[in-house]
Amino acid sequence: MARKTGSHANITGPLVRQAAVRLFARHGYAAVSMRRIAAEVGVQAGALYLYTPDKQTLLFDLMRAHLEDLLASWEAEPKPAGAFRRLETFCRFHIRYHLERPDHVFIAYMELRNLEPENFAAIEALRRRYERALEEILEEGQKAGLFRVPDLRLATMAIIAMLTGVNTWYQEGGRLSREAVTGIYWDMVRRAVAS
DSSP, X not given: OOOOTTOOHHHHHHHHHHHHHHHHHHHOGGGOOHHHHHHHHTSOGGGGGGTOSOHHHHHHHHHHHHHXXXXXXXXXXXXXXXXXXXXXXXXXXXXXXXXXXXXHHHHXXXXXXXXXXXXXXXXXXXXXXXXXXXXXXXXXXXXXTSBOOSOHHHHHHHHHHHHHTHHHHOOTTSSSOHXXXXXXXHHHHHHHHBO
16 A cells, blocks of 8 residues: 555654554553554554554554663663662662653553563563563662562562552642652662661
8 A cells, every 4th residue: 555645654653653652551452443543643544554564563562662762771871889779770760761651651561461472471571671670689789788678579579560650640740749759769669678
């Protein structure tokens, strides 16, 4: 099928992904058709297949891009010396990064159930790499006698769940600033792991 007059791959492709993110986050993957994404972008439904082979691939690509960006951003974050300072850096980074991308975060967690097994395994491997970054910090702190964590994996998952939970309730302009919320969350994490 020919591309719509005036459409350009480097413009339309990103518009397709942005529309999919908005629609999946608001209505859920299962409720959004390719036709609806096309209408949101202003192209014919058939034109979407110039940018993605199918809806499953589109969901997978969105989730993979989100997690790859998360990992790259964490790797680029300056890491201070010492487990306590690195844990604080992780907490602050996690909240900041996720609050800036609420729709991507929602999709990355809530739409896992809609991934086909092979895609699910690939996304889980990326998630595990990120989780391992926190687990290594906790492990280092435990070995240094700074942290007392009865189960490293459980503590890792609990901290990530708590930090990600900010996205479910935080509203810009509310009672607490982002910085205040981040500081309070860091204090709760610090107290939870301190020996």
